[in-house]
Amino acid sequence: MLDAPTRVVVVQFPHWASFASALGRAARTAFEPIVQSVVEHAPLVEVAAPGVIVFATRGPSRYVGGDDRLAALVQSTVSGATHAAFGIGIADGRLAAGIAARHAIQSGEPLVVPPEASARWLATSSVRALLECVEVIGAVKGAAGAGVPGADDIASYRDVVSLLERLGLYRFGDVAALSEADLIARFGAFGRDLSRLSRGLDRHPPLVVAPPPDRVCTLQFDTPVESRDAVVMASDDLAVGLVDHLATNGLAMVRLHVLIDSDHGERSERMWYRSEGFTARAVVESVRWQMDAWITHDAPTSGVVSLRLSPEQMVVDAGRQAALWGGVRDGDRHAQRAVRRVADMNGAESVTVPAWRGDRDPARSFEFVRSDAIDLERRATGDVVDLATGEWRGALPSPAPSLVFDASSNAPEINVVDVAGGAVAVDARHAMSGDPSVVCIGERRYDVVAWAGPWPVEERWWDPRRARRAVRLQLLVRGAESNARSIAMVAVLERRVWRLAALYA
């Protein structure tokens, strides 16, 4: 009796599930009202994927007076919430309930398999039902990590089903007749699940002790993957699986070790830390970040063959962890939440925080770090010491300009003209060809009132590839209009082109 399967209700929306992976977050959002309608009857629903709702019958059934009553109630509420086709199945164990729901989609009436009849009922069902119940029973373990299934998992189930059929095992009854050991020998770790599933049991036996979770997730690519995005996308399923797996154990990881191996044995490994616990998104962003860094700095010579995520430190998931020391104020928490929302909307790279880098170029003395790479709360409580504003030799003198443009990317080209009407040139001894008299920015023309410089900028002269030779000129200019105010700016001359480097706005 200890190993009895949980009696569950499965509500399945066939069309939803097939579009869910394509729509991503939008599918989840659109599915939410339906979930809410079911929550009226059962507070503890599990949304395995958009399109599938699972919950235990135990409480709700007793409350409304039986499984049939519960099924009818859910049927009427859900049809009130959506016009989409769906089916409701109730049975012992997720697979049986999932198959029942599949039948119910066709008949339009909920299907309730009587208690303790699941195994018999399953015995006559085709093993192909595995394909239709991926979301309900979870992914094939070992194929793409445990957890929420994606398109890959359906493919791996397809392999399982095709193998079963080739072995002459068409119905779950045939599979149940085999010994668990034989199935494990043929299907690996999934064999055990297969055996349990076909006997009408849940995949995992009920836990007696708190699980020391199988925490390390590895993703092996059959062929080396060259594209960064492909690796990042693949990590998504893995991350979701890992985070959900830990969350079901009431845990959240705060320290994550990510290991990426290339086909040529090159390796990138990094430790990631998040005091508030990793969400799947955070894991994926970490992988993306690490891949970027690896590609830019080490340039691996071949594709990625494996990706491993191992949580190194876990905490009991209390929703959110407080900072290590110092109080986190409400304001810090709110700011962080807002930043995360905006990062979700526009991409993490659209929200940045400044970090001191130290460079003479005003546009590069700070780098903008993607907000998801930094723990804003820890930063706010002063734990992160990565900001210093020491004097940097050759940096612009104070006061600092409030707008800075990076010469290598977004600095607009301008014209600095001398008294004679030609562009101001600067010779090797940093002498100007003539005093600057006019500055043209776009269509606008400004008279030069005063200037300082030219100041030479010679960077990395020892490295012919990255060497940079430029001169800076601080200019005070005034528009032609009679009431125009003086505008202060910094212009930089590099490779005979003047650019606007900074504005004192």
Next chain:
Amino acid sequence: MTTELRARLGAPVVRAPLPVAPSLAPLFADGGLVRGRTVACTGDAALSAALALSAAATRAGSWLAVVGVPNLGIAAAIEAGVAVERIVLAQPPRASREWITTVAALVEGFDVLIVAPPASLSQHDARRLQTRILARQSVLIVVDMPALPLLGSPDVFASDLDVHADTVAWSGIERGGSHITQRTVNVRVTGRRCAAPHEETVTLPCSMRQPAS
């Protein structure tokens, strides 16, 4: 008593104004930036003034979001006294709809927002944002710099306060000598929520310390 009544009536609880630097305090009759208001910063020193206005608040624990100013000079923000660990820069899409959704989301978490709105922003969207600011009791600082090359923004916000900051003197710079050592700015505060216009001449970056008296 009043607080309790307001809470019961559903009106926003009036929270203390956000602090401003001592040298700017005489400009604000309320002693600081009143929450829920929209401040329009204009003039050639608009951005510097906006940073100076928000600096003291960030030091007191408020978060500052700078929206749509991708080239913000962080060194200038630090000089202005902004607590750099509580500054976040956001570059939302310039399309009006996306821009407004992004800023509305940021309002939820930030006490002070310095924004350079896109040219496409409609008056309707601007008002919606202001309603949000009022509800969340943040302060919106709209930076408007039409006098400067490459910059400028639409005049679609109904600002409560107008802060006009014009540089009156640049010290140190000559024709070919020294460099800018100090900037003297005339700051004028007017607007529909300002009973009497105030005017002060300050040097930027302004000191965060109380002037010795």
